[in-house]
Amino acid sequence: MLKLIDICKTFNKGTVNEKTALNHLNLEVKDGDFITIIGSNGAGKSTMFNAICGGFYVDEGFVELDGEDITFLPEHKRAKFIGHLFQDPMKGTAPNMTIEENIAIAYLRTSTSQHAYLSRVSKKEKEQFRERLAVLDMGLEDRMKQPVGLLSGGQRQALTLLMATMIPPKLLLLDEHTAALDPATADKVLDLTKRIVKEHHLSCLMITHNMHSALELGNRTLMMDSGRIILDIEGKERECITVDGLLEKFNSGAGKELDNDRILFSK
Numbered sequence: 001m002l003k004l005i006d007i008c009k010t011f012n013k014g015t016v017n018e019k020t021a022l023n024h025l026n027l028e029v030k031d032g033d034f035i036t037i038i039g040s041n042g043a044g045k046s047t048m049f050n051a052i053c054g055g056f057y058v059d060e061g062f063v064e065l066d067g068e069d070i071t072f073l074p075e076h077k078r079a080k081f082i083g084h085l086f087q088d089p090m091k092g093t094a095p096n097m098t099i100e101e102n103i104a105i106a107y108l109r110t111s112t113s114q115h116a117y118l119s120r121v122s123k124k125e126k127e128q129f130r131e132r133l134a135v136l137d138m139g140l141e142d143r144m145k146q147p148v149g150l151l152s153g154g155q156r157q158a159l160t161l162l163m164a165t166m167i168p169p170k171l172l173l174l175d176e177h178t179a180a181l182d183p184a185t186a187d188k189v190l191d192l193t194k195r196i197v198k199e200h201h202l203s204c205l206m207i208t209h210n211m212h213s214a215l216e217l218g219n220r221t222l223m224m225d226s227g228r229i230i231l232d233i234e235g236k237e238r239e240c241i242t243v244d245g246l247l248e249k250f251n252s253g254a255g256k257e258l259d260n261d262r263i264l265f266s267k
């Protein structure tokens with residue numbers, strides 16, 4: 001459903017700070033794929049997500065989604081069908097607006113109606129928001145009139161996930177979305193992620209620095225280095241591989257040892 005074809009992206013071209021972040025990268029995501037992504041520091045993982053969601057236009061190559069060329073579609077238009085979560089729980093929600101208003105904005109995001117105003121969200125729709133919030137099991141359904149800025153990082157990340165999937169996106173991008181949370185909260189948000197992805201049969205790409213999560217979640221794992229995908233495993237090969245085996249594959253694919261301490265600590 002998603003195709004990245006020969007994508008190149010270089011930052012600060014022609015200066016001493018020139019950096020090739022994506023180097024002829026190719027990827028084909030099948031409908032319903034839940035892909036975990038792991039890689040060295042500065043491998044280009046977040047840049048690949050930006051290429052997909054339109055954070056910038058790529059220098060070379062094409063981005064196709066469901067057969068449509070979206071290479072030059074602006075980010076705000078792609079946001080109608082691509083959900084994107086970041087490591088920072090403060091991103092993705094408006095802190096001074098209430099939980100209810102934030103959800104309403106997410107709900108109206110895909111609307112093409114000229115009358116899609118917050119004030120037009122009906123009582124019945126608000127009741128649906130409440131039901132969805134209750135599923136998070138964080139008591140947020142009783143705090144709908146409170147500003148989002150009062151929530152903890154974990155509550156905010158769970159809410160952002162709910163908002164990104166309120167109207168199921170064609171593609172969900174998760175950029176280390178649990179990395180800033182304490183372990184117990186991170187587990188809760190990961191569980192929720194699994195449930196939501198399964199419930200809506202979403203196609204999902206998730207960057208993680210946790211090698212166990214990379215192998216346990218989803219159906220396919222990519223490893224990246226120097227702007228390229230150096231390993232792409234699924235099926236039996238993925239089922240049988242251990243964390244050490246994955247590291248060995250990285251070393252032989254990249255021709256060097258993995259330099260990401262956060263990943264190595266999670267081993």
Ligand SMILES: Nc1ncnc2c1ncn2[C@@H]1O[C@H](COP(=O)(O)OP(=O)(O)OP(=O)(O)O)[C@@H](O)[C@H]1O
Pocket residue numbers: 011012019020021039040041042043044045046047048
């Ligand atoms: N806007 C930018 N301007 C200049 N250089 C950038 C920009 N964004 C990314 N880079 C550089 O491109 C390279 C790839 O960065 P990217 O953030 O995609 O890596 P990553 O794999 O997500 O890394 P990490 O795991 O360390 O977060 C890095 O060298 C980074 O410094």
